[in-house]
Amino acid sequence: MKTKVLMCLIPGMLCILILSGCTMYQSERDQSDSMVSSMASTQTSLPNSSESVDMALEQAVSDAILSHNRGSFRGDDKQMFTTEYHEILKTVVQDNSTEVYLVALYAQYQFEEGEAKLTGSGSNPCVITFVSADGVYSATDYWEPEDGENYENSLRSRFPEDVLESGTELSEPNAMEICNQRAMDYFEGQGADSSKPSA
Incomplete structure (x- = not known):
């Protein structure tokens, strides 16, 4: 059993x-x-190497927009903040030279009466030319179309046809609001009674 x-x-x-x-x-x-x-x-x-290059180029474009426009608007002894929003439309690379076709929005603010006040802004299609060495981009030229009646001819003389057909306006409808929010965040971070200008 x-x-x-x-x-x-x-x-x-x-x-x-x-x-x-x-x-x-x-x-x-x-x-x-x-x-x-x-x-x-x-x-x-x-991130692969091309993504790293893209990030470096994006930063270089941002720096160039701020640097180019900073002197174009009024300064004051009140605290100032500058920012930008851009959309790259096309990039053309030849050897160590890179041409970037884009639309750029620049905005400048001061802290007045407890709030961020816009003191200057501008939006334009532009072409920024960079030379690159060891992954570092240096702007060598910043081109904008002529104002007034020569605007269209000026734009056509510099922008590729495919970019012109796609349009040279910002596609982000809230670009200005994005800049405004950055300014508000900056001034809140600095404190209401601070009077040092931003770098």
Whole structure:
């Protein structure tokens, strides 16, 4: 009797061991697949060299817009803040020279009567030319179209046809509000009674 029970138990235990081994193997495979999947997503989310270049170029464009426009609007002894919003329409790279066709919005603020007040702004299509060395972009030219009746001819003389067909206006309808919010955030961060100009 004991032998019969033992003989029945042995196959049952073998089945349990085999099944648990399969389950453990499947679980290990699932974890392994999960790790491969997570490694793949980590690899794709890491910036590649072209993304790093794009970020450096974006920063260079922003710096050039602020630098070019800063002297064009009135200054004062009150605290000032400058910001910009831009959309790159096309980039043309030749050797170590990069031409960027874009639309730029510049905005300048002062802190008056407890709030950020706009003291100057302007929006224009423009072309900024950079030379690059070791991943660093230096602006060598900042071109804007002529004002008045020569505006269209001036724009056509410098902008590629495909860019002109796509349009040279900002596509972001809230670009000015974005700049306004940056100014408010800046002045709140500085404190209402601060009177130092921003760098």
